[in-house]
Amino acid sequence: MNLQTKIPLKKQDKNLISYNTKVFLLGSCFAENIGDKFEYYKFQNYVNPFGILFHPVAIHNLITKALQGKKYTDEDVFLNNEQFHSFDAHSKLSQSTKSLILHQLNAASQKTGHYLKQSSHVIITLGTAWVYKYLETNKVVANCHKIPQQQFKKHILSVQDIVHALQSIISQVKQVNPNVNFIFTVSPVRHIKDGFVENTQSKSHLITAIHQVLDNQSHYFPSYEIMMDQLRDYRFYNDDMIHPSNKAVQYIWDSFKEVWFDDTTEKTMQTVTLIQKGLQHKPFNASSEAHIKFLEQLVAKQEQLQKQFTFIKF
Numbered sequence: 001m002n003l004q005t006k007i008p009l010k011k012q013d014k015n016l017i018s019y020n021t022k023v024f025l026l027g028s029c030f031a032e033n034i035g036d037k038f039e040y041y042k043f044q045n046y047v048n049p050f051g052i053l054f055h056p057v058a059i060h061n062l063i064t065k066a067l068q069g070k071k072y073t074d075e076d077v078f079l080n081n082e083q084f085h086s087f088d089a090h091s092k093l094s095q096s097t098k099s100l101i102l103h104q105l106n107a108a109s110q111k112t113g114h115y116l117k118q119s120s121h122v123i124i125t126l127g128t129a130w131v132y133k134y135l136e137t138n139k140v141v142a143n144c145h146k147i148p149q150q151q152f153k154k155h156i157l158s159v160q161d162i163v164h165a166l167q168s169i170i171s172q173v174k175q176v177n178p179n180v181n182f183i184f185t186v187s188p189v190r191h192i193k194d195g196f197v198e199n200t201q202s203k204s205h206l207i208t209a210i211h212q213v214l215d216n217q218s219h220y221f222p223s224y225e226i227m228m229d230q231l232r233d234y235r236f237y238n239d240d241m242i243h244p245s246n247k248a249v250q251y252i253w254d255s256f257k258e259v260w261f262d263d264t265t266e267k268t269m270q271t272v273t274l275i276q277k278g279l280q281h282k283p284f285n286a287s288s289e290a291h292i293k294f295l296e297q298l299v300a301k302q303e304q305l306q307k308q309f310t311f312i313k314f
Contacts, residue, residue, distance in 0.1 A: 005232075007255075011258065012260055017043070017120075018262065019265060022121070023119065024045070024116065026059050026063075028054050028187040028189065029243075030125050030244070032047060034125070037253045040276065046111070050090060050093060050112075051143075053090065055129065057140045058088070059124060063173065067113050067116060067176060072102050072105040073102070074102070084097065085143075087145075089142060118177070121180070122181070123182075123185070126162075126185075129157045129202040130194050133152060156201065156202060157205060159209045162205060166213045169182075179217075181219065182218040183219050184213075185224070186224040188228065188244055188248075221260075231248050272305070274301065275302055279298070302314055
């Protein structure tokens with residue numbers, strides 16, 4: 001008896017992700033979940049330099065300013081609740097002094113521009129089409145930083161608004177990196193605070209817009225569909241019944257591997273896994289001959305792997 005709706009997945013026939021590629025991940029908290037997997041397996045990757053960004057306008061603003069060489073100054077930050085913030089960034093970048101946040105913003109922006117020019121794959125995970133416009137400046141913000149809600153106007157981006165943002169992202173990055181591949185996905189995290197119907201409307205706008213910009217170098221991966229249809233059981237959710245559990249994240253990661261990784265990459269990942277588990281191993285007797293031999297073998301595996309991929313560090 002079949003107790004699961006299987007989402008059909010098609011293996012990419014070119015431009016696969018490997019240990020020789022560079023992956024840049026941007027977007028919602030689900031981008032960080034997948035980014036953690038890339039980091040664990042020691043791929044060349046860079047994740048959310050400005051912290052979690054939930055909507056396409058925030059991601060577009062980040063990429064545009066980074067590629068234009070934007071220099072953040074005093075006018076770009078503000079003080080609230082004894083912390084300096086930027087409307088372009090998540091509160092993860094907020095600091096106790098103006099000089100610290102400006103240094104962090106400029107360093108992250110510079111590295112973003114540099115990595116966009118080098119990346120083989122840019123993975124963008126969109127979380128919501130709902131945005132907040134700061135009334136004082138009439139600009140859409142990436143994060144409200146707990147400023148009173150009456151100082152913002154909330155609205156939903158139209159499909160055309162999202163298409164325009166995504167097309168601009170693709171065009172700008174391809175101007176400096178013509179061979180880059182884009183992988184778009186929609187976060188399986190439901191934004192219930194917007195409302196159940198409103199969340200469905202939001203996700204629909206995102207999915208519709210993404211499919212209007214796909215081409216030979218831009219692809220869609222069905223994270224949202226896998227979670228909603230293939231894993232439609234609350235055992236795949238955290239206690240909040242909103243965020244995917246570790247098991248669900250692992251399942252979606254395995255599905256992603258099925259589409260984007262080849263057998264050679266999988267074999268290298270298995271070697272990395274052996275080393276990672278070995279490094280976490282806690283012996284009963286650290287001075288035993290068996291453990292010393294185990295450590296020697298572990299070091300030999302690391303050295304052999306690092307000869308092949310010099311960027312890998314444990």
